[in-house]
Amino acid sequence: MRIPCPLCGPRDRREFTYYGSDDYLNRPAPDAGAGPWDDHLHLRANPAGETHDLWYHEAGCAQWLRVHRNTVSHEIYGAALVAGLKGGAQ
């Protein structure tokens, strides 16, 4: 499995640290209440198919990436720098 780092180019997935769903990019407001915060911290979809998640390019450019991939076929459609993203998760 290779992840196409937008900066470093295609790299082995062992160069990356997995973090989790890109839900983490959608941080509720501090006063959003217990419900949204509980969802943000604990509630995750478990898709069989396309997913977006966060990976850290630890052994390369030290950037966070949002990776679009498929949990069934293991195909990787693309990756974007979290630093350049607008609008949180997709």
Next chain:
Amino acid sequence: MPELIAKPALEKAPLTLGTCRLEAVDLGPITSVALFPGQEKAMAKALKPLGLSFPDPNSLSAKAGVQLVWTGREQAFLIGVTAPDFGAAAAVTDQSGGWAALRLSGDKAAEVLMRHVPLDLRAAAFPPGRAVRAPLGHMSSVVIREEAGFLILIFRSMARTAWHEIEVAMRTLAARA
């Protein structure tokens, strides 16, 4: 001020095996230059007296023995010269004491290094002018392509491990020759 005695990270004589040569290199000053947002023009101006330009990812800019090597998003290492005043264009930190440098040369250099760095380092894929952040075994490194081989930057505390790993690869390949 205490008197500090400068010591190299590695006190190793150059090692030649077959056509491959490994040596420790003193690069002089190493400065991290981290560009602030929107400061590209100010950076270009500050680099002009050195004849350098801020490098694109996986590349470097070099002039008269001085090089500016890409090391991350909007970050590069200035190697071989005391850093000029970058004003408000960049965050600048002295990295000279943090890194050790090894030079690996010879026509089997790519084959040796590719035993530890999981990238295509052959000249066709990784020609002079290219530089990457890449793992060397489990260590962080900067690998810079040179005409005759590679310049490898490694954390100073891991210099001996890196030397050992590369030496083993050199011996293994030499034994197969």
